Amino acid sequence: MQSTKVGLLGFGTIGTGVVRVLQQNQDLLACRLGNNIELVRIADLDTTTDRGVKLDAGLLTDDAQALLNDPEIQIVIELIGGYEPARTFVLQAIRNGKHVVTANKALLAMHGEEIFRAAEESGVNVLFEAAVGGGIPVISAIKENLGANNFSALYGILNGTCNYILSRMDEEGADFSEVLTDAQKQGFAEADPTFDIEGVDTAHKLALLISLCFGTKVDFDKIYTEGISKVTALDIEYARDFGYKLKLLAIGKRDGEQIEARVHPTMIPKDYPLSAISGVFNSVRMVGDFSGPVMLSGYGAGMDATASAVIGDVIAAARDQQSNIGIRSPSLGCPQAKLTSYTIKPMEQIVTSYYLRFTVKDNPGVLAQIAGALGKYEISIESMVQPHRHEAEAVPIVFMTHEAEERNVSAALAEIDQLGVTQEETLLIRVEENLE
C-alpha cells in the first residue's frame, strides 16, 4: 500500500491528539483512503517532554525547516498557534507545494487573505476544520454538502470556556469570577483567559464562518466584540425569569449589501435549540435558502475532538494528493477573486431588544426619570422589575425593551448617566427574539 507523508508542526496538546488518532485508527484511515497516512516528522522546540505517546526514533526534531523543506512531505499540519512563526511556516509550506491543515483561527482571521491567495497560486489546499467548533464538521458542511445554499444567517456558540462558565453560573447561581477560577483549576479555562472571555476567540471563528457562509471578506477588526466578564449571576437569573438563556452568541446576518457581524452576551429564548447547548459544547446554526436551518453541535475544543477534525482534513488533503488534483475546493468555498466585500453594519444601526440593568439609589422619582429618558428616545418598555426595595440603598432596576435601534439606546443611556441617579455602570445585554 502506498502512503501519504505528513509532517506535524507543533507538538502540544492537539499535536499529541493527532499522533494518537494516527496511531490508534491507522487501519480505519487506510480503509477510507486505500492508502496509509504516514507521519514522517514532528517539529517542536521542546523535544524532551514525554507526551505519553511512543514515537519512532528520529521522528521528533526542533528544526522546523527540516520539515518544511522535506520534499517527501506532502501535507503539513500546523498546530503551533498564534501569528508568528506560524504565518511564516504556513506560507513556506504552501510555496513548497504542500497542502496545509491548521487549527489556527487567529492566524486565518488575521492573515487569511494572504494565506489563501498563496495557496491558490501554489495549487494546494489550506484546510481548517479544527479552527472552528473543534470536532464539529461545520466548515466542510458549508463548503461541500450545504454548498448549494445561499445563507441568510448564522448563529454560533463557539467558545467552550465561555459556555462552560455561563452554564455553571446558570446552574449554580455562582458569580463570574468564582466560576472562572474554578474553570482554570479544572483546565476548562486558560491561565490568561482574556482571548476567550472577552470574545476575541469567538470573533476569530465568526470571521471565518461569515466568509464561508456569505462568500465575503471580513475585516476581523470591524467585528463588534464584547465578552462575558460583566455578566453577573443576577442577570442570568433575570434572563431565566423572563424566559431566556444567556449565551455568548456569535451572530452573522445578511442585510442587503451589509452584514451584521457581532459577538456579545445575548439572551435567547429558552426553547430555541441553541439554548440547549451547555457546558463545553459548541454549536453552529446556519440558515440556507434551500436547506433551511441546519444545526451542528459537539465538543468545541479538547485534544481528541480537535485532533478528529485535523485528521478529517488530512483525509481530504490525502485524497487530493492521491488524485493529484491540487485544489479540489477553494479555501473559503469560492476563489479569493470572487469574494465580495460587504460592509459590516455599524452597531448603532442594529435593531434588537435590550435588557438594561440600572443600579440606582431607590429614591422616589428615579424610575420615572429613567423611563422618561427611554421614552424620549422612543424606546418602548416591555417589562420592568425592581426586585429589592431597600430605601436609599443601591438596588437594581431591570428593563426589558421592545425592539429599538441601538443608537437610540446608547443616546438614552448617555442621558441617564448625566442624571446622576445611577450608582454603577449600566449593564446592557441584547435580547434576540427572532432567531431562525
Add this chain to the structure above:
Amino acid sequence: MQSTKVGLLGFGTIGTGVVRVLQQNQDLLACRLGNNIELVRIADLDTTTDRGVKLDAGLLTDDAQALLNDPEIQIVIELIGGYEPARTFVLQAIRNGKHVVTANKALLAMHGEEIFRAAEESGVNVLFEAAVGGGIPVISAIKENLGANNFSALYGILNGTCNYILSRMDEEGADFSEVLTDAQKQGFAEADPTFDIEGVDTAHKLALLISLCFGTKVDFDKIYTEGISKVTALDIEYARDFGYKLKLLAIGKRDGEQIEARVHPTMIPKDYPLSAISGVFNSVRMVGDFSGPVMLSGYGAGMDATASAVIGDVIAAARDQQSNIGIRSPSLGCPQAKLTSYTIKPMEQIVTSYYLRFTVKDNPGVLAQIAGALGKYEISIESMVQPHRHEAEAVPIVFMTHEAEERNVSAALAEIDQLGVTQEETLLIRVEENLE
C-alpha cells in the same frame, strides 16, 4: 466556462426542487466549482403537469433510456423512488460510467450491496446524502470530516412524519389517529402512511447509517422495527411525568462483535439533546472515539431541504468529474470488500429499562399478581402509577422498570397474559437512560 452535464430521472416534488436550486443558485454553484452545472435532460412518465418551473423546450422527456444512454451526461440524479425501475436505471447509469446521486433509501437499504459493487467496478460514485436526514449533511460528515473516528453508537430521529405526530400529541394531548388525519390534510403525512408510522422508513435510514458508522453490511430485514401507532396521548403524558420525551428513535450500537440495530418508540431523558428535536425536524447523534458525540439537525424532508442535499452531492460528483478521479471516497466510507459482517444482537438479549402499561380491572390483588410475575423474572420495579381508581372498570397501571434483559420482560408479560387480569394488550415502551 466548462460545464458538467446532469440528467434528472423523476420529476416529482424533489425533482422540482432540484431544478429550482440549479436555476436559482446557478452563480453560486459556478463560483464553488469554477464550472457550470448544466441540466441537459429530465425524464419522467408525466411530461405534461406544470411543476411551476420554466424549462427549455425539449428538456423534459418520457424516455429514460434517452437519458441513460446519452454519452454527454456525466451525472444522473435518481429521484424516482421505490425499487423498480429505479434499481435497473441506477445500475444502467453506473455501467454507462455515470456518477449517480440518489435520495432513494429504500433502494439502497435493499439493493445497496449490488449497487455499490457495480459502482466500484465502474469507478463511479453513488452518493446519497438526501437519503438520510433530508438536508442534514450527515452522510458526508461520517465519511469525510469525522472519517478519523471509530463510532461506538448512533441515535437518530429520522422520520419527520413520526416526529411531527409525536410532537403534536405531546403539545396538545391529542390522540394518534386524530393527529395523523390532520397531518395528512396538511401534507406532513402520506395518504398511505404505513412506511413512515410503522418505522420502515426509519429502519431504511438506520441501515445506511450503521453501514457508514460501523463499516459493516447490514441485513435490513434483521433490524427490529416497531412503529408509533400503538402509542397513546396517555403514554406521552406519563413519559413527561417521569421526566422523558417519547420519540421514534433509531439506535445503532457496537457491542463487541455484535451490533444493536433497532427502531422503536423510545422514552429518552427530557434534557437529552435529541429531546429538543420537535416537529418535522430530524437529528442524528453519533459518538466517535475521538470526536465524542456530534449532533446534526435540520429538516428531514421537504422539497427544498432534500434538493439542497441532492445538489450538495452533485457538487461533489462534479468535482470528481472535473478532476477525472473516478471514486474519491467509497460509497459506504470503506470499499465493499473491506466491510465486516457483524451480526445483529437478538432483541431478547437487549438490556434496557421498560415502561409497561397494563390495562386491568381494578380489583384487589391484580397489582400484586403483576408485580409478582415481574419479580419472578428478576425485573426490578423503579416506580408504579395507578392513576385512575374506578373499582371494577378497566384502568391503566404503569410500571417503570430498572434495566432488565428483554427476554425476561417478554417472559413476564407472557405469564401475566395467562393470568387473565389484563383487558387489553399490554404496551411496552423501551426507556433509554444511558445515551451518550
